Amino acid sequence: MPALNPAFSDIVELLVAVPEGDEAAVAAVRAREGLLTKPAGSLGRLEELVENLARWQYRSSPRLDNPMVTIFAGNHGVTDQGVSPYPREVTAQMVANFTNGGAAISQICALHEINLRVFELALELPTGDITQEAALDDQMCAATIAYGMEAVAGKPDLIGLGEMGIGNTTIAAAIYAALYGGTGADWVGRGTGVDDAGLARKADAVDRALALHKDELTHPLAILARVGGREIAAMLGALIAARHQKAPVVVDGFVATAAAAIAHAVNPAAIDHCIFAHVSAESGHAQVLEHLGKRPLLDLGMRLGEGSGAAMGMVMIKTALHVHNNMSTFADASVTDRTH
Template sequence: MTDAATSPFDDIRRLITTMPGPDEAAVEAVRLRERQLTKPAGSLGRLEWLVEWLAAWQGKAPPTVDRPLVCVFAGSHGVTAKGVSAYPSDVNRQMLENFAAGGAAINQICASLGLGFKVFDLALDMPTNDITEREAMDERSCVATMAFGMEAIAGGTDLLAIGEMGIGNTTVAAAIYAALYGGPAEHWVGRGTGVDDEGFRRKVAAVEAAIARHREHLNDPLETLSRLGGREVAAMAGAILAARLQKIPVVLDGYVATAAAAILHAIHPSTIDHCVAGHLSAEGAHQDVLARLGKIPLLALGMRLGEGSGAALAVGLIKSAAAIHRDMATFAQAGVSERLA
């Protein structure tokens, strides 16, 4: 570990202290318009809350979802050598090519919903170190990868959905959760891409070994990220931070994407106030994690695909909420009588 006095993580910590808060004036403007729309108050449930959330973190009313973007970060992991996945690491490169060819599920979701889509290759041919044997990344590499993730939104967007792809990354996510929250490894480990019972036992053993090896260095969330995480987790954490600074709300995908948010939440809970959980994954203890983060998922479809798929579907829901708020007639416009006092 780098000397704490000169830690590369100091810049990340300073950045977090400069993050803007919610725009309460924009929220109040949304609430004022909501009271005038042709519907009973509160009848659209969480769709109304979503519009307030958008306005708070975009800093404008009405909020927009005109340029939604799905970013998928792809990384590879040395821990796959321990037999923790049902698929070989060759799948990483093959899936990246599938994304480029438009053949993946996420391509179809984005096309059907009119979402922008970007994929980021995080040195796929250079796996991170095996976390059961040494730190996944050194601190400088971790910070550099976070900085790379911060550039993901350089082209501009008004709503960011983050996802990932990487054989072995549910293992590193489980290790991160075990480090942050404690408890037996079995609680945090899931079936990932569909490992059998033997594969599951290897996965649990890998998480246990990683926690045991790095135990003395897991009090700092950012060091937990560098020691147990992957490049895609670090990049997603960077993207979340950059979005906050640029007033862009964020939709989190599943178990692995939420691990990036959990790292930031462990630094300070308010760091992810501009994030919503797109869906409840069927992987691992995702529901437990979301409860700890104070996030109620928008969708619960039993998915565990990754690649931003659940977050992208949730963006479609958010687009609808914003459109209702923007285009629905008011009582005065429609000539509809308002509720009696």
């Protein structure tokens, strides 16, 4: 079994030595919840969302002063295998659309006052075609993870993870197959709308990649380098940095969850600060969430990517916090509390 490249040593250490969260802050939130004009627990997961903010922000009075969706964009050599109906040029075109305000994610963030930041990851240099070679060498993969860590250095207090990259549902499927077993057909979906022939090409590309790299898929970070992509590596870096910077994370759909799956495979506790915004219509996503032991917040039949599901999850979190902070207590409203 090949040893893990030392380039990944610091990353593994950050994933293993994760802060545990602030249970005293959670207790303070629960104490306030108990005073609000509603039956105990009656807001269900909305109450859990506020507790999650408190735990990972380390604040007994959590805040959302700087929520931010991050979109990491990368290109993939595997598109040469006909796995997408769109050419690679669309990645850069969509990045421009994000920044010009024309995309769904742009509109969701604008309406709900969520900051949107877009990071281009060497779009002119696609990763290696995973059916022919490694996507990234270990040093480049580690450097891209580090870049993702730096990308969230602006002190956001809630981070949404999103991505853009033609071909990246094939890449995510390859990661899942390498982590959890099965064939390409078990994990690929229609992505941006491939027909049956395109779906078969996706499954075949995953199978060939797994066969080519089988002797080197010995560690989650090696899997990321061999069959992953820059945007998934950068999202992993953002997820790691967020934990250490006391910022909860909201994960988007099928592709963004691949970054969390890598982290979880190194240390299951490394994704405790993550909320999984929704279950994607992309086949396989529900399976991944089951492997991770995570229950999605929403089920809207979405498969857009681009952080759109994460943003909708953040809207729910903003709503939950607003209710928590602004509801009257029984005493404030002169409402009789339940008898004891």
